[in-house]
Amino acid sequence: MVVTFYIASALALAAAAVGISRAHPIHGLLFLALALVAVGVVFLAVGAPLVAAFHVIVYAGAIVVLFLFAVMVAGLSAPAVAAERTRLSWRAFLGPALLAAALAWLLIAASRPASGAVEEPVPIVTVASALFGPYIAGVLLAGLLLFAGLIATHHLARRDDAATEEQR
């Protein structure tokens, strides 16, 4: 499992690095999806199969697909890709790289050194009873947020009654 952990982590980092340096958004999204699946494997390797499965289902399986959908509907033309290419200079990477380095330093400083892979996978029942026991407030808040999002979407998608009648 330790070998799986390091291979998957390397793959995730490499895919993320390639993903942000693509001029074409669809190619970038594909590498993002690859990075997300690799992070799912990382979760599996450290003994969190439930998180791994939901990570792949939600992020790689739904959210990136929605991004793809939006990019396809927008229908980017060759000039847009060419314009993106001119923006991709090394200077554009300087600021984000500095911030990411600071974040990485904090993460390394905060975490115990080389905690690495866990031998014993966490049973799903443990996760469930934690979520619906001590962390129930967080679960309910997340649900509430999603519900607010649903109402907002419904409001935004609402059409004029007159226009709807006309279309029918």
Add this chain to the structure above:
Amino acid sequence: MTTGGQIVVIIMIMGGALSLAAGLIWVERRLLGLWQDRYGPNRVGPFGILQPLADAIKLLFKEDWSPPFADRSVFLIAPAVIFATALLSLAVVPVAPGIGVVAEWNVGLLFFLAMASLGAYSVILGGWASNSKYSLLGGLRAAAQMLSYEVFMGLSLAGVVVLAGSFSLAEIVRAQADLWYVVPQFLGFVVFLIAGLAETRRLPFDLPESETELIAGFHTEYSGMSFGLFFVGEYIGIITISALITTFFLGGWHGPLLPPLVWFLLKTLVLIAVFVLFRAAMPRPRFDQLMAWGWKILLPITLINLLVTGAVVALP
């Protein structure tokens, strides 16, 4: 099980699924012929049974042409994705007690859902990379359809998980020793069947490739073996969904007299025939009808089903 035995099981399941997929091409055309009062393929070999072989030879010797306007790398990856994800889904299916690649895995059901959602990439990318308007429309339809029906697919299985108390497919089958889940989870069964049709993009939900409007939809520009991979991937998808319906709702390998493996294969094959019957008998809905049915009918049904199941299980 020893590593050697495990490898034999993996090879048997993969080989079995692939040869069944090839055989299905013939079975489907013969059954369609039967139900539409005509012969179907009956020239190559006895009863036309060698037709898949002839088709395979034809596909292999055709030029594998990719259009100059296509995004070549994505165009080539797309068919491989559906093939890989459909085959990987079979890994969590228990075909008989103790026989299955990772049938005891405690997130087997979620792994199948993850593979189903990754399978959507294939169709979407194939449609986009072809860089033609019919393909793009097919890809967009596939994205919307598969993303929506994944939701009901997952929710329709929640009742089964509540009853069995496990995400492991082998555990779910063992829990059905007395009563198949098709009885207490009938709504879940119906929704899963419909969602399975939509996920495999089979008629009546083959809107991403509906030939009357979109020529061939997302695979319009594909030829040769890249088309063949989409084609066989679809059949493996049907096998996977049928095997999973058997596992989740029809008691898996359970059954009297006959050995467990035979029961499992029998149930799966009957379901595959039902899939073909759907194709022979049902008209294709409009795309807005498909989406409206999904979100306005199937989603409430699955939520009510889950609520009732939860209440029944929780009550003493």
